[in-house]
Amino acid sequence: MPGISFTAVDFATANSDRASVCGVGLVKVRNGRVEDKAFWLIKPPPGVEHFDPLNTRFRGITAEDVCSAADWEMSVEGILHFAGEDPMVGYTGSYNANVMLKASERLHLDLPAKDFYCAQSLARDELGLSKDSMNDALAALKLPPVAHPEPGANSMACAKLVLAIARMRRLGSVAELWNAPAVTIGHKPQGRRRK
Secondary structure, three states, rough: OOOEEEEEEEEEEEEOOOEEEEEEEEEEEOOOOEEEEEEEEEEEEOOOOOOHHHHHHOOEEEEHHOOOOHHHHHHHHHHHHOOOOOOOOOOHHHHHHHHHHHHHOOOOOOOOOOOEEEEEEEEHHHOOOOOOOOHHHHHHHOOOOOOOOOHHHHHHHHHHHHHHHHHOOOOHHHHHHOOOOEEOOOOOOOOOOOO
């Protein structure tokens, strides 16, 4: 839809600790079209870098894969640069916001204010699904399933899902699709007093 712009995001974690981020997928949508995409591996912050076999099996990312990857401090700068002023949309918005927040808190990094929206709740409301999986939502929209849930594929599927619902409802902005963000993280910059 003309006008709808956002950045879809999906994080992978090494274990059950939300701070243990080990990968990110990003898809930039501008005026209803996918404009850019990025995926990279991340070395989890110190203290949460162990890889649980369950997470490795599910996401396909191992400790060896991230040996020479960028750390979270460098990665969060890249994520913020990629997204710019965009609101962030994750299939599970609160989970993705929480990963970004917890990994940043672990390294004592300040974040600018970022709104995160939840594509899962949008799909649930719009499609009346009995299950909450991304592939169920994609199937209901006649979109291809995600074969392997790595962050690059998940963020692209999330972007396509939101665009399909926006077209279906003939809506052209994030504000029209959701009443409010699922969560907002970070801090708004302080305004300057006029003299």
